[in-house]
Amino acid sequence: MSEQHILVVGATSAIAEAALRLWAARGCTLYLLARDEARVDAIAADLRVRGASAVHSGPLDVTDFAAHEHAIGLAWTTLGRVDAALVAHGTLPDQARCEADGNYALHEFAVNGTATIALAGLIVRKLEEQGHGTLAVISSVAGDRGRASNYLYGSAKAAVSTYLSGLRQRLHGRGVGVVTIKPGFVDTPMTAAFTKGPLWASPEHVARGIVRAIDRRRAVVYLPWFWRGIMAVIRCVPESVFQRIKL
Amino acid sequence: MNDALQSWGRYPRARQRVIRLRDRFAPLPALESHALPRGSGRSYGDVCLDDGGTLLDARGLDRFIAFDPATGVLRCEGGMLLGTILDFCVPRGWFLPVVPGTRFVTVGGAIANDVHGKNHHASGSFGCHVRAFELLRSDGHRFTCTDADNADWFAATLGGLGLTGLIIWAELQLRRVPGAWFDTETLRFDRLADFFELSAQSARDHEYTVAWVDCTARGAALGRGVFSRGNHAAPPAGADAPRPARLRMPFTPPFSLVNGASLRAFNTFHFHRAPKLVRRASRHYLPWLFPLDHIREWNRMYGPRGFLQYQCVLPPATAQDGVRELLERIAASGTGSFLAVLKQFGGMPSRGLLSFPRPGTTLALDFANQGQRTFELLDRLDDVVAGASGAVYPAKDARMSGERFRQYFPGWRQFEAFIDPAFSSGFWRRVSL
Numbered sequence A: 001m002s003e004q005h006i007l008v009v010g011a012t013s014a015i016a017e018a019a020l021r022l023w024a025a026r027g028c029t030l031y032l033l034a035r036d037e038a039r040v041d042a043i044a045a046d047l048r049v050r051g052a053s054a055v056h057s058g059p060l061d062v063t064d065f066a067a068h069e070h071a072i073g074l075a076w077t078t079l080g081r082v083d084a085a086l087v088a089h090g091t092l093p094d095q096a097r098c099e100a101d102g103n104y105a106l107h108e109f110a111v112n113g114t115a116t117i118a119l120a121g122l123i124v125r126k127l128e129e130q131g132h133g134t135l136a137v138i139s140s141v142a143g144d145r146g147r148a149s150n151y152l153y154g155s156a157k158a159a160v161s162t163y164l165s166g167l168r169q170r171l172h173g174r175g176v177g178v179v180t181i182k183p184g185f186v187d188t189p190m191t192a193a194f195t196k197g198p199l200w201a202s203p204e205h206v207a208r209g210i211v212r213a214i215d216r217r218r219a220v221v222y223l224p225w226f227w228r229g230i231m232a233v234i235r236c237v238p239e240s241v242f243q244r245i246k247l
Numbered sequence B: 001m002n003d004a005l006q007s008w009g010r011y012p013r014a015r016q017r018v019i020r021l022r023d024r025f026a027p028l029p030a031l032e033s034h035a036l037p038r039g040s041g042r043s044y045g046d047v048c049l050d051d052g053g054t055l056l057d058a059r060g061l062d063r064f065i066a067f068d069p070a071t072g073v074l075r076c077e078g079g080m081l082l083g084t085i086l087d088f089c090v091p092r093g094w095f096l097p098v099v100p101g102t103r104f105v106t107v108g109g110a111i112a113n114d115v116h117g118k119n120h121h122a123s124g125s126f127g128c129h130v131r132a133f134e135l136l137r138s139d140g141h142r143f144t145c146t147d148a149d150n151a152d153w154f155a156a157t158l159g160g161l162g163l164t165g166l167i168i169w170a171e172l173q174l175r176r177v178p179g180a181w182f183d184t185e186t187l188r189f190d191r192l193a194d195f196f197e198l199s200a201q202s203a204r205d206h207e208y209t210v211a212w213v214d215c216t217a218r219g220a221a222l223g224r225g226v227f228s229r230g231n232h233a234a235p236p237a238g239a240d241a242p243r244p245a246r247l248r249m250p251f252t253p254p255f256s257l258v259n260g261a262s263l264r265a266f267n268t269f270h271f272h273r274a275p276k277l278v279r280r281a282s283r284h285y286l287p288w289l290f291p292l293d294h295i296r297e298w299n300r301m302y303g304p305r306g307f308l309q310y311q312c313v314l315p316p317a318t319a320q321d322g323v324r325e326l327l328e329r330i331a332a333s334g335t336g337s338f339l340a341v342l343k344q345f346g347g348m349p350s351r352g353l354l355s356f357p358r359p360g361t362t363l364a365l366d367f368a369n370q371g372q373r374t375f376e377l378l379d380r381l382d383d384v385v386a387g388a389s390g391a392v393y394p395a396k397d398a399r400m401s402g403e404r405f406r407q408y409f410p411g412w413r414q415f416e417a418f419i420d421p422a423f424s425s426g427f428w429r430r431v432s433l
């Protein structure tokens, strides 16, 4: 396990960075894709000091769909093979603005939904060619049910979760794993404006769960674990009742 | 944004906006009023508080930048915890040259208070091992400081209480060690004079020395305590690293658990449990250097009103009489902490304009906040310290007067010119009045 080659999309996200530190400490070879090159370089230097065998990086704006193929292809040729890939980019759309501004809503859907699906599809094709490897994608508990406060984000994540579920079924028995990560509330810059309560987890905690889920090639992981129960209850509430609840 | 971050002493309280920094290339955020950099909040009083202002929480600046395994030169961002550095460098045969009594402080915080450790007599303060750092000012200007380039800024920022600008990264010189362990010795002493004798003897052969004193003892037993000393050592055969802390003070009790009765009982017990003659032991660095880190959030023990730490240093000429007088006043008051610490500082000069460490003897202890009574006691201790030409440590202070501060830190006049116009702290507003 120690010489794993790992590709991360959205490497500057707090959760991705925390996961990368765990892989660096294991001496993995890493490839980082993100939009902000200066920040990626700072993270890459950190990971080298922490013990990564090698760290490479490339620029990628996930909404630049035409650039996906080239960026992923380059990562692949640089790494030689990819044992695990993590797709971790995302934004937290302003729901009120989504309601007022259709273009903004579609753009946010593209970042959190379409781009993720496009990248997952691309990566999985390469893993299939290679004959082994695991794809992990950060979806969200928000995709389990649409809530008034963030249903644009939720619907994009629902599309991602459903897509991954189909992908996993298709690839069953073919040596390629697909892991859906569903974090609950995570205390990151994305959620800086929220008041934090006992349900909030740290990026480090979530990252440990992700690395473990990839090692064990789990199918769907809720992080922290208790969200599985919470969401099971929330999914059971009949729509006629759910529409009256404020969430 | 609504966090009311506290300091370690949980006194005083402050309302402040918190902005978390993560990107070392980014400019400072737009500020509405005054602001203050913030590390882990392991300072006790108000040097890390900015009531009515903004805290620039630097903990997200926690990346390594470069490490040279041949020379032990480490460059990292200012929000990195010393504990993270130790986790990284100890297995590689390196150690931080100076550490305070807790691992949960940041590099920026360690520089801004120019912290000291149990090895001050051998290695000086933290700032003695800082090779360079980058300072970011609120006007967007950023520059590197060393003792050759921008030397005046270098001196102002070591011990500069976060007021000269944000420390973005720092370069530290680590030291070689044979492993994660210490050869230690413990023995008890019966009176204050013995502490001075033991310190003088031990300084030659032991890099780390510190003493616990029974702050409840009076009369002939005044200043009795337990002396510990040690040196870095290779691991003993078959040694395992200790497991990290699992204990936590689960909630804040409605009143302080530290009172006259519990203090006397604990101190007497602790003194008599210690060996009369030297006891040798091999100890891992975690429990030996950072015993308090074992219980998370032990500061809750002092109840909702929090507590005040008092740490002072008295120069060699006045130390013995001065410490005696301080201990007499403390014992007579019947307050004070389980943990009172005495340590001899060495002669290695601090490089900061406002650095606290200086040759002499330092005494540190906590006092449950009992309002007026506690403040009056601490003012009386200040009288002794000022009379002995000593100083009180800003990192642990929440109440010294401006007059006293200026007396203790004559460098303040030069220092003022280096303060960032947008930066301020509760401490600074109090002492600069």
Ligand SMILES: Cc1cc2nc3c(=O)[nH]c(=O)nc-3n(C[C@H](O)[C@H](O)[C@H](O)COP(=O)(O)OP(=O)(O)OC[C@H]3O[C@@H](n4cnc5c(N)ncnc54)[C@H](O)[C@@H]3O)c2cc1C
Pocket: B008, B036, B037, B038, B039, B040, B041, B042, B043, B044, B047, B048, B058, B078, B079, B099, B100, B101, B102, B104, B105, B106, B107, B108, B109, B110, B112, B113, B114, B115, B116, B117, B118, B160, B161, B162, B163, B165, B166, B167, B168, B292, B395, B396, B425
């Ligand atoms: C259990 C315990 C034991 C201790 N033992 C010792 C000891 O043995 N010796 C000793 O000297 N101290 C000791 N201390 C005090 C502690 O080491 C200092 O208060 C230290 O400065 C705390 O660092 P911090 O990262 O928590 O910074 P904070 O307390 O958050 O801030 C301290 C100061 O640093 C400034 N600052 C923080 N980050 C930056 C930055 N990036 N740029 C510019 N300024 C910044 C702040 O503005 C503030 O003025 C102890 C504290 C505790 C709780």
